[in-house]
Amino acid sequence: MERQAAPSSAPVSLGQEIAELWGEFLHCRIGPDDDFFTLGGNSLTGIKIIDRVAQDYGVQLSVRDFYLAQTPARVAELIEQGRAGA
Template structure:
């Protein structure tokens, strides 16, 4: 599954884009895409939140999706919560 992300993106960001594409049943998503403009729903967000926590141990919230201007902003939260990332996660 292609993610269409930028060169050198972290494994966490690439994994996040894969999860989003899978939930949306799209071949790929791009960092600049808006989740809801792609047809995403609140139920889909709940699936993504669970899958991200299972895969990366990082907690993101439903609110993060409403507040984020694009998928890259949410991927940044996933990266921050990853061991060795810039932050301790977003709860």
């Protein structure tokens, strides 16, 4: 599935990209600081998101790290750390 660019010329932050990804799985509009569990996230959805992050961003997150991060912004930080360590 190909991502479409934002209509404005301003770049989309990685946190916002991850929020949009979560929205695909949680079927709601999500902001970078929204909490995964408060939004109704569960273990199956978490695993699906982790797999998609690995596909789209080339970073494998542990389930533990994903759950402790809890927000798209913090998951984006983990992705950046993973990219830097690669």
